Amino acid sequence: MTEAMAVSILMTVIGAATPLLLAALGELVAEKSGVLNLGIEGMMLVGAVTGFAVTSSTGMHLLGLLAAMAAAVGASMIFGVLTISLASNQVATGLALTIFGIGLSSMIGESFVGLTIAPLGPVFPAALAEDPLLRLVFGHSILVYVSLVMTAAVAWFLTRSRGGLILRAVGENDHSAHSIGYSVTTVRYAAVAFGGAMAGLAGCYYSMVQTPMWADELTAGRGWIALALVVFSAWRPWRLLAGAYLFGAVMTFELHAKAAGLNIVPPEFLAALPYLATILVLALISSRRSVGSAAPACLGQPFRPST
Amino acid sequence: MTLITRRGLLKAGGAAAATLPFAGRAFAAEPLKVAFIYVGPVGDFGFTFAHEQGRKEAQAHFGENVVTTYVENVAEGPDAERVLKNLADDGNKLIFATSFGFMNPTVKVAKRYPDVMFEHCTGYQTAANIATYNARFYEGRAVCGTIAGHMSKTGIGGYVASFPIPEVVMGINAFTLAAQKVNPAFQTKVVWVSSWYDPAKEADAAKALFDQGADILSQHTDSPAPLQAAEQRGLMAFGQAWDMSSFAPKAHLTAIENHWGGYYIERIQAVIDGTWKTGSVWAGLKEDMVRMAPWNERIPPEVVKAAEAMRDGQADGSVKIFSGPIVDQNGTEKVPLGSALDDPTLLALDWYVAGVQS
Structure with missing residues (x-):
């Protein structure tokens, strides 16, 4: 294997991992506050179509990214009002958000089918990324760096900051947090909005970087993998990063093994590998009780203040 | 309407x-x-x-x-x-x-x-x-194969495929056989993405094939993602079902277009005339149900000529892509010289010709 080829494979791994990491980070924060949002896929699609539509109309990628985040936050707020203010069932509402997102994105995207935009290119000047090894460091779009910085930021926020402590308190015991004067509702709205913004960026990775186009259901179920990754990581940001890259590596390995003609195992087995890996890790995690209880205690439960 | x-x-x-x-x-x-x-x-x-x-x-x-x-x-x-x-x-x-x-x-x-x-x-x-x-989409695949045989420098074609059903298998075989008529050493590497439609995976599959030496790509999945990947790498690819050149103006050499309009007109007319009868139609280039999209201007004139000969030959019946001798991946002769695969065999095809790596 040549150096250029290895770099190329690693670039593909990073490309497969980044949107998963972005979406899962947002979901991790929402879940830490006690809200289970199954609408990641829907928010990603709304973000993907908005990012593409705005970039295609204005030619400005940054505007596309911002609009995508805003649109996905908007979608997440529908979910927020229903589940946080009106205390509706989070699982059912989240599923509804996904179905709504699929339909809405298809409607918005109707007039953008068949168009293409210049992909959101590397953020550093090309001269820096000429050498293959330097390309691994400097050859990515801004979203890759954002995903890495956000991993560190979320890790720091949750464990080292006062705000993070409050957010975790709301997720672990909403009534206690409420009784000592924290607004459970405000914290959860903020966490859900953050989840929406990150899902919007993740959607943009597909519609603006990887396949700069719009087609119905462009994300093809990646939101569900992001959801599984949060459990996989036991709600820890750095483990989430490792999980996303592991997933990216397994998915890429599958394709490369097929392209290289490795027929040791049947292709169907390789296609199932990412999912088998999830089941395996989930089984390992739940067999270790101390880690298995990592789920926020109030996850999925609507908050109804008693006083 | x-x-x-x-x-x-x-x-x-x-x-x-x-x-x-x-x-x-x-x-x-x-x-x-x-x-x-x-x-x-x-x-x-x-x-x-x-x-x-x-x-x-x-x-x-x-x-x-x-x-x-x-x-x-x-x-x-x-x-x-x-x-x-x-x-x-x-x-x-x-x-x-x-x-x-x-x-x-x-x-x-x-x-x-x-x-x-x-x-x-x-x-x-x-x-x-x-x-x-x-x-008969495979007739279009054969035209693409002819172009690939001429245009590929590495002699390796990539194929982003969905599921190993006869429809897809015959496409892979037709593409490979046509390319080998030009370059006998031509190889086709197949990546199965286990989906008709998954743009991100299709794009990654295309990249994996390029990394493994393919420089020209055919696809039997429905999104233009592989074409975009080819455009980004500065390589070549063929469109699917419709002219997809807007997604990859440089990479898109041609596409296999599905034209159902003629058939629909014929059948509606039959109902109007009261002559509609049941039947099974399997039409191709001859009936204009399968057409080739305009050739990309980067294809040299002599290659266009070869592609047109393959297209017109299949349309008038003088060229049959599945005529022997055809050897499968294991070296077994499947079709002897002088005979060709018939339609029932084609519609149940489950083996690959030599040179296909699947």
Whole structure:
């Protein structure tokens, strides 16, 4: 294997991992506050179509990214009002958000089918990324760096900051947090909005970087993998990063093994590998009780203040 | 023309109410009502999009004598049965079910509506009022293979494939056989993505194939993602179902286009004339059901000439891509010199020719 080829494979791994990491980070924060949002896929699609539509109309990628985040936050707020203010069932509402997102994105995207935009290119000047090894460091779009910085930021926020402590308190015991004067509702709205913004960026990775186009259901179920990754990581940001890259590596390995003609195992087995890996890790995690209880205690439960 | 979409039923109802009385007054005879059901959105820019172009062509041809309707995003299974029944109740006399998975619902509904004609695309079950139709996409694959044999520098073609069903297998074999007629050492590397539609995975599969030495790409999946990957790498690729050159102006050499319009016009005319009969049609370049998109200007003239010879040869029947000798991956001779694979064998094809790495 040549150096250029290895770099190329690693670039593909990073490309497969980044949107998963972005979406899962947002979901991790929402879940830490006690809200289970199954609408990641829907928010990603709304973000993907908005990012593409705005970039295609204005030619400005940054505007596309911002609009995508805003649109996905908007979608997440529908979910927020229903589940946080009106205390509706989070699982059912989240599923509804996904179905709504699929339909809405298809409607918005109707007039953008068949168009293409210049992909959101590397953020550093090309001269820096000429050498293959330097390309691994400097050859990515801004979203890759954002995903890495956000991993560190979320890790720091949750464990080292006062705000993070409050957010975790709301997720672990909403009534206690409420009784000592924290607004459970405000914290959860903020966490859900953050989840929406990150899902919007993740959607943009597909519609603006990887396949700069719009087609119905462009994300093809990646939101569900992001959801599984949060459990996989036991709600820890750095483990989430490792999980996303592991997933990216397994998915890429599958394709490369097929392209290289490795027929040791049947292709169907390789296609199932990412999912088998999830089941395996989930089984390992739940067999270790101390880690298995990592789920926020109030996850999925609507908050109804008693006083 | 009436449009029915899941999102716009109300709007469509209004349009139908507005156009019907007018049509009734303008013509003594009631216009024939014809319906289409699609598995995907008309905006998929692939398979369903091509059927929709066919419907539009038929509508334009018959003008006010025919009213066509379509329902998109119909799930394969019980939902399709309900949609088909509604369309039959609505007075449609001819219904085109355009996906393989509509077969059983079509058979069921057709039994209950003996005076409605059904046409099922890519299936194999016929009845007194069910006909089937399909296109010989592999003929287009052979034309692409000829171009690939000439244009590939590495002698390795990449193939982003969906599922190992006969339809896909015969495409891979036709592509490879045609390329090997130009470059006997030509190899085709296949990556299965286990989906008809997954843009991100299709793009990654394309990249994996390029990393393994392929410099020209064919696909049997429905999104333009592999073409975009080829464009980004500065390599070459072929479009699927429709001219996808807008996604990859440099990389897109040509595409295999599905043209259903001619068939739709012919069958609607048969119902109008009262001559409609059941049957199975498997048409290709000759009948114009399969066409090649315009050649990219980067293809040298002599390669265009070779591609046109392959296209026209298959159209007039002088070239048969599946004629022997054909050797499979294990070196066994499958088709001896002087004979060719017949249609029933082709429709059950489950082995790959030598040079395919799958």
